[in-house]
Amino acid sequence: MNEAKRLYEGKAKIIYQAEEPDRVYMSFKDEATAFDGKKRGLIAGKGFFNAQISAALFQYLEGQGIPTHYLGRADERTLIVRRLAMLPVEVVVRNLAAGSISRRLGLEEGRPLHPPVLEFYYKSDALGDPLINEYHIRALELATPAQVAEMAALAERVNAALSPHLRERGLILVDFKLEFGLAEGRMVLGDEISPDTCRLWDASTQQPLDKDRFRRDLGEVEEAYAEVWRRVTGGESQWSGGPQSA
Numbered sequence: 001m002n003e004a005k006r007l008y009e010g011k012a013k014i015i016y017q018a019e020e021p022d023r024v025y026m027s028f029k030d031e032a033t034a035f036d037g038k039k040r041g042l043i044a045g046k047g048f049f050n051a052q053i054s055a056a057l058f059q060y061l062e063g064q065g066i067p068t069h070y071l072g073r074a075d076e077r078t079l080i081v082r083r084l085a086m087l088p089v090e091v092v093v094r095n096l097a098a099g100s101i102s103r104r105l106g107l108e109e110g111r112p113l114h115p116p117v118l119e120f121y122y123k124s125d126a127l128g129d130p131l132i133n134e135y136h137i138r139a140l141e142l143a144t145p146a147q148v149a150e151m152a153a154l155a156e157r158v159n160a161a162l163s164p165h166l167r168e169r170g171l172i173l174v175d176f177k178l179e180f181g182l183a184e185g186r187m188v189l190g191d192e193i194s195p196d197t198c199r200l201w202d203a204s205t206q207q208p209l210d211k212d213r214f215r216r217d218l219g220e221v222e223e224a225y226a227e228v229w230r231r232v233t234g235g236e237s238q239w240s241g242g243p244q245s246a
C-alpha cells in the first residue's frame with residue numbers, strides 16, 4: 001500500500017488501489033472530527049476498532065443476504081473491499097430520536113420512532129451534508145428513483161438485521177448512517193458501520209458507547225470503542241496499540 005496507490009483520503013479513512021482493479025483497501029485512521037471538521041482529535045485505537053467492528057458487521061449482514069463491499073482484512077486497521085462507484089447520498093435510519101432530529105423537531109432524546117425514520121443527506125463537505133428528500137435526489141440527479149427505492153429497502157433490511165443482533169450484545173441501535181455504491185450496476189452497501197457512524201447505547205445504562213462521547217466531551221471515548229469492539233467481535237484479535245503508522 002504505497003503512496004502511489006492512494007486514491008482518496010477522507011476524515012477517518014484512506015482508500016488505496018489494490019492490485020486487482022476492482023478492489024481497494026480501506027484503511028481506518030485514529031483521527032476523529034465532528035461538526036463538519038470544526039472539532040478535531042485523536043481517539044487511540046479507533047482505526048483498529050472501527051475496522052474490526054465494520055468487518056464483523058459486514059460479514060454478519062452478508063450472511064443475512066445483504067450485499068456489502070466487504071471482501072476481507074489486509075491488516076489490523078485495513079479492510080479489502082470491492083471498488084464501488086459511490087452515490088453521493090447518505091442514508092440515515094433512526095429507531096430512537098437523538099442528535100439532529102431531536103434538535104430539528106424538538107424531540108426528547110431516546111423517544112422511540114415508530115416506524116423507524118429514514119432520511120437522506122446530500123454528501124457534500126462544502127455544504128455540510130444537508131438533509132434532502134427523494135425529490136431533491138431526482139432533481140439533482142444524485143440517483144434514480146429505482147436506486148432510491150433500493151437504498152431505502154436495503155437500509156430497512158440492515159436495520160431489521162442489526163437491531164436484534166446488537167441488542168443480543170447489550171447495545172441499543174439508536175440510529176446509523178449508510179452509504180451505497182454500484183458495482184457492475186448492482187447496489188452494494190459500502191463505507192463503514194462503526195461507533196463513528198452509529199449511535200449505540202448500553203442497554204442497561206442507556207449511556208452512549210459511540211462517537212457522541214467525543215462530540216459531547218463525555219470522556220472514556222477509547223473505552224467506549226473498545227467495549228463495542230469486544231461485544232461485537234468477541235475481542236478475539238489483538239490490538240498492537242500505539243499511534244498508527246499509516
Ligand code: TMP
Pocket residue numbers: 092098099100101129175176177196197198199
Ligand atoms: P445526526 O443525528 O447528527 O444527524 O446523526 C445521525 C447518525 O448518522 C448518527 O448515528 C451519526 C451518523 N453520522 C455520520 O455517520 N456522519 C455524519 O457526518 C453525521 C452528521 C452523522
Ligand code: ASP
Pocket residue numbers: 011033034035036037038196211215
Ligand atoms: N465526522 C463528521 C464531521 O467531521 C460529522 C460527525 O460525525 O459528527 O463533520
